[in-house]
Amino acid sequence: MSAPSTAAAHRGLRRFRAPAPPPPERCELCGIELAGRHRHLVDTRNRGLACACPPCALLFEQAGAAGGQFRTVPDRFLSDPDHRLDDVVWDRLRIPVGVAFLLDNTTLGRAVALYPSPAGATESELEPSAWQAVHDATRLAGLLAPDVEALLLRRTEDRIECHLIPVDLAYELTGRLRMLWRGFDGGAEARAALADFFADVARRAREPHEEARRP
Structure with a gap:
């Protein structure tokens, strides 16, 4: 059997090199x-x-x-444990999954809703009346800085969580869930990542009255 050429040997070695x-x-x-x-x-x-x-x-x-x-993008996290978001308000958002983030988009001149999916962040039209219902149900909506902050909502079996977070983290969340997504509902790994994300947000967040006292 003849020995491999130098070029062929180099091609073979490249397969074992660590990626750049x-x-x-x-x-x-x-x-x-x-x-x-x-x-x-x-x-x-x-x-x-x-x-x-x-x-x-x-x-x-x-x-x-x-x-x-x-x-x-600012670096503040707020939570509203006293919000009045309920199933009626949630249904008006017309979000097909249990997590969404809402933001006031000045380029479009309206609020938009986005939610994670296997394709990444999926945008949904938000009716003005639905956005007003959110405003009426949580004080965080009125504190939201346009374009750079998001109102993060999660619907569980017994409650709805409501936080204000930097918008880049909202997109980071949807990107990570896209990589982990398996099956129709995302799968166990995606659900675990989502639970960890919300636990971290809850740990970092203050209530709005605490924000007002910051120097």
Whole structure:
């Protein structure tokens, strides 16, 4: 048997090489390399998220900076244990799964509802009357910063959870559930990830009156 050619041997060795590490994340405004977790900006014009370094995130914290195209996603978590969201309000949202996040989209000029699915974040039209019903049922809806914060809702057998979270985490949740989704209802692994996510949100969240006392 003849020995393999040098080129063939190299191709065989490449199969055993460790994959190349992904390129480092960079700030999408100034290009500086980012280390670890970092802030995000909402690109209101293109309805997307952009990674940002601390100086760029600080620059766009004020609403209306640079014509309002970019807005820094804040880092606050609020919960409303006294909300009046019930099955009647939930049914008006017309969400086919038990988790949704609502946000006030200034580009569209209306509130939208999104929910996780095997395809990622699925957007659903939100009737003005349904959005008003949410406003009437929880004070968090009135505190929601447009574009950059989301009202996160989860319907369980005995209650509805209601939190205000940074919008990038809402999209992070839907992306993770998309990777884990199995079968019709998501599967055990996706349900466990969802439970862990809500437990972390509950741990980090304050009630609105506590937020008002912050310096």
